[in-house]
Amino acid sequence: MKKSFTLFGTACIAVVLPLVIRLVVLLPLYTDANVRAQTQAALEHIADSEGLLLSGFHIVSFSDDSMRVSHRAHARGADTLRCFTVTLSHSTYSPCGA
């Protein structure tokens, strides 16, 4: 195998690894239509109630009936970070660790 192709292959592997890890976290969104609908409803509910923009949300993890999401309020300089634990079946949420 040519040395130059090895360089290209290494770059591709460096890209694929974090993407696969992230995809595993998000797998319930793609395998369960119910989770997908509940997640969308929950994020819109938090955004509306807290006056947050949807673009700032990041799904951290899913577990049983809950998910953990973080929100980054994008701004110049340091962004304000918030974290919520969401109960999917009831669309209720609370700050992480509460």
Added chain:
Amino acid sequence: MRRIVFLTVLQVYAIALAAIQTVSGVRTDEAKYLMDIPYPHPPAVRFLLGMFDSFPSQEMVVRVLFSSLMVHGVWLVWSMAKDLQQEHRTGLCMLWLVSGGVVLQAGTIMMAPITAMQILLLLFLMHKKAPDAAIGLVWLFSLFTAYQAVLFAPLLAFYFWNNECPLWEKAAYVCVPVLLLALYTLTNPLIPASMMIHGSRDLGSTITGRSLALLRLWAIGGSAVLSILGTKGIFHTRNPGLMLSFLLVVLYIALSRYDYYAVLFLPLFVGGVVASSSSFVFPRLNTLIACGIGLYLLSGFVQELHPSAARSTATLLRAEDAKNTLFIYGSFGHEWQYESPLPVRKMNDTVPEEAGALVCLETCPEWERRGWELIQVQPETWVRRHQLA
């Protein structure tokens, strides 16, 4: 010495183009890239920009950087056109510099001009028979800069098709970056959602309307002259990669119709002229006409420039020394987050306690206005003068 003079003149031109774009302030899409907001495009460039979003002159520095990349792209054009007669070579470089794509978009903080530059770089590397890995890596970086780079996949496919490397290697160079981009899209659900919203734009417009809009952008991209010469060259040379990419760009613009996609034609026009030098006739006359059109486009653009509502309101809020959080009533773009001196949040029908300023982009809801002062009528802007007990 001559080269230094050229470099200086080009840099002054790049700074001037960037300075023009600063007048209207940061646009919604520009704000997304400057603050690394994770949609709609992949992160390669916006991540780098977002690292410096606390830098006070970030906007101007990035505008000058992007503008310089586009203007100094003329060196790549110059090198690619080395087989052309001197007069034609100089003419092609001038056509690049006065093309609508460069004149109108060089100083914007958008991904379309960066994609155009990346495709020009790819054409340059292919022209110079650069190592396959270099081309593959630029292709990977281009795709992870903006989705529209995928329109140029035929260029890569036909280049590697005629290459001597094994078939699996050819396939890997072209397809693996595209598959990685698809995987990236799956890991960011907001991106397909955003694409669905933008994909339905202008669905009701007629075929005539779409065709005229497409023709307009095709003409603007190369200031008409390079558009005609480049398109003639693309089809005269019968290079399947150039032709297919051109048709994909045409189709994409016909469906999406965003003005800033005009620049995507530009590297293809250059590729067309370089590949078919006989298509470049009357270089002096054509350059002169293109200069006139470039100037006309620029003067029309400058006349329409005015500071955005976000910028003028942010300036006012700074002057009024507003505190706490800015709440905005009605739909707003990310430029408000970028320009505002205060953290920005959406407001529903009630004014929260932590609100220090309020902007209504729709008719303001009723609320107890004691302690509030109206500081601007359009858009309606209020500042809290006294914190309520």
